[in-house]
Amino acid sequence: MNAIVHFKPGDADVLELIDRPLPDVGPTDIRVNIKVAGVNPTDIDARRSRTGKIQHFREPHVPGQDGAGVVDAFGHDVQGFAVGDRVWVWDAAWRRHEGTTQEYVVLPSHQVEHLPAEATFDLGASLGIPALTAHRALTSFADGPAELIPGALRGKTVLIQGGTGAVGHSAVQLAVWSGAEVITTVGDSTKEALARTAGAHHVINYRDGNIRDEIKRVRPGGVDIIVEVNARSNLPTDMSVIAPHGGISIYTAGGGETRVPSYQAMTKNVQFSFILTYTTAQVQKEAALRSVGLAVASGALNVGSDAGLPITRFPLSQASAAHLAVERHVTGKVLIDVATGGGPA
Numbered sequence: 001m002n003a004i005v006h007f008k009p010g011d012a013d014v015l016e017l018i019d020r021p022l023p024d025v026g027p028t029d030i031r032v033n034i035k036v037a038g039v040n041p042t043d044i045d046a047r048r049s050r051t052g053k054i055q056h057f058r059e060p061h062v063p064g065q066d067g068a069g070v071v072d073a074f075g076h077d078v079q080g081f082a083v084g085d086r087v088w089v090w091d092a093a094w095r096r097h098e099g100t101t102q103e104y105v106v107l108p109s110h111q112v113e114h115l116p117a118e119a120t121f122d123l124g125a126s127l128g129i130p131a132l133t134a135h136r137a138l139t140s141f142a143d144g145p146a147e148l149i150p151g152a153l154r155g156k157t158v159l160i161q162g163g164t165g166a167v168g169h170s171a172v173q174l175a176v177w178s179g180a181e182v183i184t185t186v187g188d189s190t191k192e193a194l195a196r197t198a199g200a201h202h203v204i205n206y207r208d209g210n211i212r213d214e215i216k217r218v219r220p221g222g223v224d225i226i227v228e229v230n231a232r233s234n235l236p237t238d239m240s241v242i243a244p245h246g247g248i249s250i251y252t253a254g255g256g257e258t259r260v261p262s263y264q265a266m267t268k269n270v271q272f273s274f275i276l277t278y279t280t281a282q283v284q285k286e287a288a289l290r291s292v293g294l295a296v297a298s299g300a301l302n303v304g305s306d307a308g309l310p311i312t313r314f315p316l317s318q319a320s321a322a323h324l325a326v327e328r329h330v331t332g333k334v335l336i337d338v339a340t341g342g343g344p345a
Contacts, residue, residue, distance in 0.1 A: 001019065001020055001021075001022055001102060001103040001104050002017060002018075002019060002020075002102065002103050002316055002338075003017070003018055003019075003020045003060070003062055003101065003102030003103065004016070004017055004062065004063065004064075004101040004102065004316060004319040004336075005018055005020075005060035005061060005062050005102075006047060006057075006060070006061050006063070007056055007057050007060060007061070008055065008056045008057060009047060009048055009049030009055075010047070010048065011048075012047070012320040012321075012323040012324050012327070013320060014047070015047070015063070015319050015320045015323065017316065017317050017319070018060065020060070020102065022104055023098070023104060023105070023106045024106070025073050025074060025075050025106055026075050026106070027075040027076055027077040027078075028075050028077045028078060028108060028109055029074065029075045029078070029106050029107065029108060029109065030071055030073075030074045030075075030078060030081060030087075030106070030107060030108075030109050030112045031071070031072045031073040031074065031104055031105070031106045032067070032069045032070070032071060032072060032087055032089060032104065032105055032106075032107065032112060033069045033070050033071075033072040033103065033104055033339070034067045034068070034069040034089075034100050034101075034102065034103060034104065034105055034338045034339070035067075035068060035069040035070070035121045035125075035337070035338060035339045036067065036068050036069070036121040036122055036124070036125040036335050036336065036337060036338060036339075037064045037066065037067040037099075037100040037101050037125055037335065037336045037338050038064070038065070038066035038067065038100070038125040038126050038128065038129070038130075038333065038334070038335055038336075039064070039322050039323060039325075039326050039334040039335070039336060040065060040066065040129045040130070040166065040326070041252075041326060042065065042129060043063045043064060043065065043093075043099075043323065043326070044323055044326055044327055046063060046093065047061075047063055047323065057097075059097055060097065061093075061097050061099075062093065062097060062098050062099040062100075062101055062102050062105075063093060063099045063101050063319075063323075064092060064093055064099035064100030064101040064102075064336075065090065065091055065092050065093050065094065065099065065100065065128055065129055066088070066089070066090060066092070066100060066125055066126065066127065066128035066129055067088070067089050067092065067100030067105070067124075067125050067128075067338070068086070068087065068088040068089070068115055068121040068122075068123075068124025068125040068127075069086075069087065069121065069124075069338070069339070070084055070085060070086055070087065071083055071084060071085040071087055071112075072104060074109065075109075078109045081109070081112070081114075085114060086114070086115040086116075086117065086119075086121075086124070087112050087113060087114055087115050087124070088112075088113050088115045088124030088125065088127050088128070089105070089107055089111055089112050089113070089128065090111055090113070090127070090128035090129075090132060090289075091111060091128065091277075091278060092105055092107060092111065092128075094278045100125075100338070101316065101319055101336055101338065102338065103338055103339065113289060113293060114293070115296070116296060116297050118299070119296050119297075120303075122303055122304065122311060122333075122335060123296065123301065123302060123303050125335055126166065126303045126309075126333050126335070127170075127292060127296070127301070129166070129167075129277060130166035130167045130169070130170040130333075131170040131174070131288075131292045131295075131301060132277045132280075132285070132288045132289070132292065133167050133170070133251050133275060133277045134167050134168075134170035134171035134174050134227070135148060135170075135174060135287070135288035135291055135292060136249070136251075136273075136275050136277060136280055136284060136288060137167075137171060137225075137227045137249035137251055137273070137275055138153065138158065138171060138174060138175055138178070138225060138227065138249070139284075139287070139288075140247065140249055140273035140275065140284075141225065141247035141271050141273065142271065143245065144156075144224075144225070144247065145178075146284075146287055147287040147288075147290065147291050148174055148177070148178045148291040148295070149178065149291065149294065150177060150178065150179060150298075151178065151179045152178045152179065153175055153178035153179050153180035153225075154178075154179035154180070155179075156179075156180045156181070156224040156225060157180065157181045157182075157183065157218075157219045157223045157224050157225075157243075158171070158175045158180045158181070158182050158183070158223065158224065158225045158226075158227065159183045159184070159185075159215060159223040159225070159226045159227070159238075159241065160172055160175070160182065160183070160184040160185075160200070160226075160227045161184075161185050161226065161227065161228050161229050161230065161234050161238075162184075162185060162186070162229035162230070163182075163184025163185065163186060163191075163195045163198065163200055163203070164184075164186055164191040164194045164195055164198075164308070164309070164331060164332075165229060166309065166332075166333050167227075167229070167251060168184065168227065168229060169198055169303075169308060169309045169333075170301065171227045172184055172195065172198045172199055172200050172308075173198060173199060173295070173300055173301050173302070173307075174291070174292075174295060174300070174301070175225075176199040176200070176201075176300075177295055177298070177300035177301075180225075181201050181202075181219075182199070182200045182201050182202070183200070183201065183202040183203075183204065183215060183218055183219070183223065184200040184202070184203055184204070185203075185204050185205075185206050185211055186203060186204070186205055186206070187205065187206060187207055188205065188207070189205065190331070191331065192205055194305075194308045194309070194310070194331070194332075195308060196308075197305075197306070197307065197308035198307060198308030198309065199308070202218045211237060212237050212240050212241055215237075215241045216240075216241060219241075219243075221243055222241055222242055222243030222244070222246060223241055223242060223243060223246060224243055224246050224247070225246065225247050225248075225249070226238050226241075226242060226246070226247070226248045226249065227249050227251070228248055228249060228250045228251070228254075229251070229252055229254075230252065230254045231248075231250045231252075231254045231258040232254035232256060232257070232258045233254065235248075235258060235259070235260065235261075236261075239261055239264050239265065239268075239270070242268060242270055243268075244268045244269060245268070245269050245270075245271075246268070246270055246271070247270070247271040247272070247273060248270060248271070248272050248273070249273045249275055250272065250273070250274050250275065251274075251275040251276075251277075260272070303333055305332075309332050309333050310331060310332030310333070311332055311333050311334075311335055312325055312330050312332060312333070312334050312335070313334075313335045313336070313337055314334070314335075314336050314337070315336070315337050316336055316337065316338050318336075319336055322334050322335075322336050
């Protein structure tokens with residue numbers, strides 16, 4: 001089978017296309033024929049490696065946490081799946097060497113989710129890191145819901161900083177589906193149009209003026225939840241517009257240490273939630289999977305230009321170019337067509 005691998009950490013040029021044997025299936029495993037793989041910033045971090053040591057791996061490392069395809073085989077202890085079922089997978093390469101940028105990947109059955117017939121493989125490959133992160137960002141506070149369903153955020157106002165990134169886009173769609181009033185910030189007119197297409201009720205271009213004033217104009221009493229992409233830069237604004245007893249979810253490191261104005265946060269009784277989807281508790285992950293599955297089935301989650309998240313796609317042989325596109329912060333979602341002759345399906 002064709003696979004993209006690297007044998008050492010480094011820049012995108014360490015990725016290479018090789019032929020590998022078809023992986024075996026254990027009793028509780030499912031082998032998935034991957035059609036489309038998603039590329040996320042976390043894949044770039046994993047490829048580069050943060051150890052600072054250049055070492056060659058004894059076995060090939062296959063990048064890619066997210067993907068979608070069809071069930072090819074499964075172990076004798078697996079129930080609820082049949083060969084040919086359409087599925088999406090999550091956290092495929094977390095603490096493993098076997099990711100989704102290969103034609104077949106074997107995973108424990110609990111990391112394989114059914115994909116409805118009306119949902120595209122593009123959507124399935126875009127769910128794992130972005131949608132599961134977004135769900136946790138919206139549900140990690142003491143007085144809020146632990147799981148999203150329609151109406152779960154009714155009466156709440158959610159501010160999503162950077163609503164046209166993959167996580168931000170998922171957060172917009174999930175928050176709107178859950179009944180929240182959604183405000184999001186963007187950096188140009190093109191992204192403003194995309195955020196409105198995704199369903200955001202209020203879109204603020206932070207280059208056009210004072211976003212604090214704009215947010216307070218929309219919600220004078222402050223917002224209830226903030227989904228934050230860059231706390232290091234945005235926290236002063238967040239603290240100004242967060243309502244008393246509100247919550248701020250931070251899902252990226254934001255370039256280093258973040259200083260929290262302790263007295264201001266204490267006065268408002270603000271909650272902070274730092275999120276890494278890989279290490280969320282099992283009950284939190286299960287809630288996210290149920291909610292995301294329900295949102296997909298209801299049509300509330302989608303990708304593509306007509307859903308506010310343009311897709312930039314590459315064939316498997318150009319995986320390095322796909323990684324570079326993510327590194328250069330291309331607007332929208334980057335996908336890799338893994339299957340021979342693959343494309344939207």
